[in-house]
Amino acid sequence: MMRKIEHIGIAVKDLKKSNELFALLLGKEHYKTESVAGEGVETSFFQVGETKVELLQASRPDSPIAKYLEKKSEGVHHIALDVEDIHAEVKRLKEAGFEILNETPKQGADNKIVVFLHPRSTNGVLVELCQNAG
Ligand SMILES: CC[C@H](C(=O)O)C(=O)SCCNC(=O)CCNC(=O)[C@H](O)C(C)(C)COP(=O)(O)OP(=O)(O)OC[C@H]1O[C@@H](n2cnc3c(N)ncnc32)[C@H](O)[C@@H]1OP(=O)(O)O
Numbered sequence: 001m002m003r004k005i006e007h008i009g010i011a012v013k014d015l016k017k018s019n020e021l022f023a024l025l026l027g028k029e030h031y032k033t034e035s036v037a038g039e040g041v042e043t044s045f046f047q048v049g050e051t052k053v054e055l056l057q058a059s060r061p062d063s064p065i066a067k068y069l070e071k072k073s074e075g076v077h078h079i080a081l082d083v084e085d086i087h088a089e090v091k092r093l094k095e096a097g098f099e100i101l102n103e104t105p106k107q108g109a110d111n112k113i114v115v116f117l118h119p120r121s122t123n124g125v126l127v128e129l130c131q132n133a134g
């Protein structure tokens with residue numbers, strides 16, 4: 001079951017500058033920064049009511065964010081959905097015909113395990129499933 005939008009992921013070139021911009025926009029500072037080496041990203045998180053904004057800067061050239069920014073401008077990169085049982089959701093979505101990029105959940109930021117769906121199977125939106133890592 002999809003419980004809520006966990007976060008909106010935004011690709012940025014300069015995390016420090018974007019942290020200042022989003023602190024001004026949201027009227028509050030980010031509550032954490034975190035490197036996710038497996039994804040080649042540096043992230044920062046802002047709590048916005050029940051959901052979050054996740055800013056993402058590439059930490060190495062082969063990062064998905066680096067590739068994204070080679071072709072597109074800064075902006076909304078993905079939508080993350082909070083799920084109760086990520087394995088059950090992967091099974092349900094696979095059977096429904098969605099393209100799962102990593103069937104085995106991988107370590108995400110902010111104490112989550114995550115799975116991604118290919119945007120070509122979701123109307124052009126990169127979708128991330130997030131489950132609390134416990
Ligand atoms: C996990 C840590 C953190 C967290 O929240 O915990 C994160 O969120 S990390 C976020 C970064 N990691 C990822 O994005 C992993 C999943 N992404 C991928 O596997 C790739 O980026 C992929 C498959 C979405 C795209 O791969 P690649 O760039 O090699 O392929 P193309 O450039 O050829 O793109 C193929 C096709 O997809 C379109 N595309 C690419 N990225 C996006 C996007 N973010 N949103 C929507 N569409 C996207 C691209 O435009 C191409 O479309 P086409 O029509 O063929 O031009």
Ligand SMILES: [Co+2]
Nearest residue numbers: 009054080128
């Ligand atoms: Co994310």
